[in-house]
Amino acid sequence: MATPEQSPLGKTSSYIDEYDASLLFPISRLEKRLELGIDGQLPFQGVDIWNAYELSWLNSKGKPVVALAEFFIPVGSPNLVESKSFKLYLNSFNQTKFDSLQAVQNRLEADLTAAAGSDVHVTVVYLHQAGSSADIGAFDAVCIDELDVDIEHYSTQPNMLKASADQIVSEKLVSHLLKSNCLVTGQPDWGSVIIEYTGAKIDHEALLKYLISFRQHNEFHEQCVERIFTDLMGHCHCETLTVYARYTRRGGLDINPFRTNVDGAQPENVRLVRQ
Structure with missing residues (x-):
C-alpha cells in the first residue's frame, strides 16, 4: 500500500478534466490504528461522511450539470481516500459526458468502493433540488x-x-x-x-x-x-x-x-x- 508521502499532497498537479478513476489515492488505515493500539476488532463503529460542493459533468448534449454529493465511507473499510486525490478525481468529471445523474452516482460508487475496499454509499442531487438539505444546523450540546x-x-x-x-x-x-x-x-x-x-x-x-x-x-x-x-x-x-x-x-x-x-x-x- 502506498504511503501518504507518495500521494498528490504537497505536489504540483495537473487538473485533468476528463474522467480518470486512477486519480484516487487510497491509504491504508492500519498503520495509524496500530499506533493507537488497535489491532484486530475495532473498538468503534461509524462512517466518514464527505460532502462535495463542486461536482459537475456534461449531459449527453454537452451542457454542464452541477450537483451536490454525499459520500459515506464505512469505518471498517481497509483504506481511506486521500483528499487531494479525491478532489482531482471529481474534477475529472468536469468535461465528461454522462447520460444521467444516476449514471454519475453509479460510477462514483463503483470507483470509491474499489479505492476504499468496502461498499461506499453515494447520493447525488441536482443543485436546484438540494433545498433544505443544504440548510445550516448546529450541534445540540x-x-x-x-x-x-x-x-x-x-x-x-x-x-x-x-x-x-x-x-x-x-x-x-x-x-x-x-x-x-x-x-x-x-x-x-x-x-x-x-x-x-x-x-x-x-x-x-x-x-x-x-x-x-x-x-x-x-x-x-x-x-x-x-x-x-x-x-x-x-x-x-x-x-x-x-x-x-x-x-x-x-x-x-x-x-x-x-x-x-x-x-x-x-x-x-x-x-x-x-x-
Whole structure:
C-alpha cells in the first residue's frame, strides 16, 4: 500500500478534466490504528461522511450539470481516500459526458468502493433540488469553549484527560476549537467536535485543554477522531462514547468522521455554519 508521502499532497498537479478513476489515492488505515493500539476488532463503529460542493459533468448534449454529493465511507473499510486525490478525481468529471445523474452516482460508487475496499454509499442531487438539505444546523450540546483555561501545550496531551469516578453522568459536549494539521503538508484543518458519553464525569477544563493540544498535531481528519475516541476510552473509561467531528471544507470537500461504540447509532449529516 502506498504511503501518504507518495500521494498528490504537497505536489504540483495537473487538473485533468476528463474522467480518470486512477486519480484516487487510497491509504491504508492500519498503520495509524496500530499506533493507537488497535489491532484486530475495532473498538468503534461509524462512517466518514464527505460532502462535495463542486461536482459537475456534461449531459449527453454537452451542457454542464452541477450537483451536490454525499459520500459515506464505512469505518471498517481497509483504506481511506486521500483528499487531494479525491478532489482531482471529481474534477475529472468536469468535461465528461454522462447520460444521467444516476449514471454519475453509479460510477462514483463503483470507483470509491474499489479505492476504499468496502461498499461506499453515494447520493447525488441536482443543485436546484438540494433545498433544505443544504440548510445550516448546529450541534445540540453544551459548548465548553468559554471555559477560562491556561494553555501550555499544542501537541497532543492525552494524560491531561481525567474523570470523576464518583459521578456517573450522560453528557453531550461540543468544542469548535479543534485544529490539526495535514499529515503531509502541514496545512491547517479546522473543525468542530461533539463528544457524547455515559460514564464517569469528564473534567470539562481538562477535555478542552486536550482538544486544543491537537493544534500543532499532524494527522488526517479520520485519524484525529480515532485518536480522540481511543484517548477518551483509555483515560476516562466511558461506558458509551460517540465522537463526531465536522471539518471545514477545502477544495469543495468537507470530511466528517463519526466514531461510536453505541450499537445502531447513526450520524446526522448536519451542515454547520463554518461549512
